Amino acid sequence: MTTGSSVEPGVIDLLGFLACAELDAFFRLADDAAAAPTLRAKGRLAALAAAEQEHYQEIRSRLADLGVDPEEAMAPFVDVLDRWRTRTRPQSWTERLVKVYVADGIAGDFYAKVAAFADDETRALVEGVLSEAGRADFVAAAVREALEEDPKAAGRLALWARRLVGEALSQAQEVAVDRPALAALLARGTGQGAGDGTDPSGVGDLAAVSRMFASLTEGHTGRLRAMGLTE
Template sequence: MTNGSVPTAGSGPGEHAERGVVDLLGLLAYAELVAFFRTAEHAELAPTLEAKGKLAGLAAGEYANHERLYTGLVQRGADPEEAMRPFVAPLDAWHARTEPQDWLESLVKIYVGLGIAGDFYRKVAELTDEGTRELATSAVADTQRAEFIAPQVRAAVEADPALGGRLSLWARRLVGEALSQAQSVAASRMDLAVLLAGGAQEDTEQHGDGSGSGDLATVSRMFATLTDAHNTRLAAMGLGS
């Protein structure tokens, strides 16, 4: 199976869709791997041993998700290393641009930043086959993050209301950076862009000159539908939208 993003002359919708699924799983697999490393790093900022342990547990969960996605790629006949490689630069750049300055910012990043990205991946996965959809959905679930992080941030904001404004601005920045990163990926991966467009191959190929205008608009529209989950996370942490 070919899993690059440049279509061959005989490529059909089915081949685009299959390569798009491999792209999605490769993106998710690397996202979970880097989330493991970053969450483990954030644990060093934790003020208590209990909090360090909780974040270490969250990091372990991210790595378990990575392993499931890695296995899913192998089962599809894809090379996981090749599937993940195109997403290393954009995801690393997103993390570099959103480096938290303290413990609370790190918590908001883990909950809001990874949460909005997970919402987006879940929405894309809805366009795939049942097996891929179930694998992706289980990998991006954030229940454990919510149970630990939301009460921590809410308690800090209640104790010092001035934190609320700063952390709300930080949350908005995280979402903006996540949208920018998703647009960058969509513009560079044609088969993933086809998947984002719900299989609208003709529309995607119309913008195949590198402008990516149709792909960016599709990503923007998809992000606009994720506001409910995002606002729920903010409210759980005691932050305004």
């Protein structure tokens, strides 16, 4: 990987993963906007897509400032996000909405974890992304409106939301296994693992990362409630 800085590999992996995820979210939300049944929904989802594109450009610029080729940093994460997209293909408009809300929520929780232990400049970048976390509240309202028209859909959508969380955690853990430098960085941030590369097996790092990813489910019940769903 082309780099002109001494930044640690885990930070580069982290930024590459985030950049790839933001670009993926842009395309996903653009597709959702095109499929939206009303002009209002089209406009709001298009605005979300535009925000994701801005975030992608900011993270890409950060990588370039570090002397890293952004596309090289992103490349290791393309396949895992493609698999996430394939495994979580929505079958209805309401499933699209739930996916937007749940995926954005998990991403926001993950960014918050990152912000706790990233370097100052990266932390400021992540906090800037998180400052727009309330922008998708209208999605939860749209799900509640859909449930008023079809209350029987609540159980199916709750199961769909649970599946989304499970798939997201599975894919994130797969990334941690494939990218030991990222696993070490995340483990150090949890304060529960070695996170310093001294464990050649990486088992301690992965155990700590698994606990960190499991903690991301803590906000799931609240997100279900916001959409009018229950466990």
